[in-house]
């Protein structure tokens with residue numbers, strides 16, 4: 163099994179990849195993820211029951227399913243924060259060789275350090291051993307990317323919920339991750355802030371080309387952002403649905419509404435999966 167290193171730092175951003183349509187265009191450092199026969203039990207509770215999944219480098223995958231179906235457990239295993247009970251997890255480079263990607267995670271709560279400025283919170287994402295001046299420069303650049311350039315010297319307590327979550331995103335992006343896991347990152351935000359954050363996440367994914375795995379309760383958010391949506395049910399993949407719609411995707415678009423309907427049916431168990 164591959165252990166995810168969280169410490170790797172790529173100080174210089176690769177050239178942004180613009181104009182990506184639905185076909186994934188992987189950035190440098192993006193890794194494919196392969197799960198084979200993945201199982202996870204907590205005592206007698208069999209949470210993941212033989213998950214087989216290949217996520218190509220640079221793809222944006224959303225994972226949805228009923229509360230307690232194992233979404234966060236899957237994400238934690240992907241991030242090396244928890245061990246599977248059985249099965250294999252591999253990260254692969256474009257040539258199929260084993261990769262050790264720089265993997266980061268954004269949680270529902272921004273988890274900022276209140277005694278550090280916005281910029282210093284972002285610098286935390288670079289780990290130790292980085293020249294302070296270079297680190298602040300990188301923090302500055304990524305804060306501009308998430309449209310918080312004017313808040314670099316601010317305290318977290320003086321930011322709105324959406325702004326705090328953008329700082330958390332900046333902290334994850336500053337090391338230019340090859341894999342970004344998002345665990346309900348917008349769950350605590352109001353509807354309008356969610357939509358603008360969705361656009362932001364889509365834009366940075368398109369620019370940087372990391373492999374993205376988003377856990378969400380929001381089916382509309384999943385089809386709005388992802389290339390592909392996985393429905394988990396009782397520890398198994400109940401549906402693996404490609405979302406072959408070009409971006410930008412308008413909320414309420416009839417094609418997306420049809421896909422949302424299929425996903426909801428799979429979550430509720432009223433769909434055959436075809």
Ligand SMILES: Nc1ncnc2c1ncn2[C@@H]1O[C@H](COP(=O)(O)OP(=O)(O)OP(=O)(O)O)[C@@H](O)[C@H]1O
Pocket residue numbers: 204207209227228229230231232233234235236
């Ligand atoms: N550390 C743990 N120890 C024991 N049981 C756990 C642990 N973590 C998760 N579980 C159990 O695993 C199951 C799946 O939890 P998980 O958090 O992965 O679900 P989820 O689909 O992300 O749920 P939600 O949508 O409510 O966040 C639950 O039954 C939960 O109680």
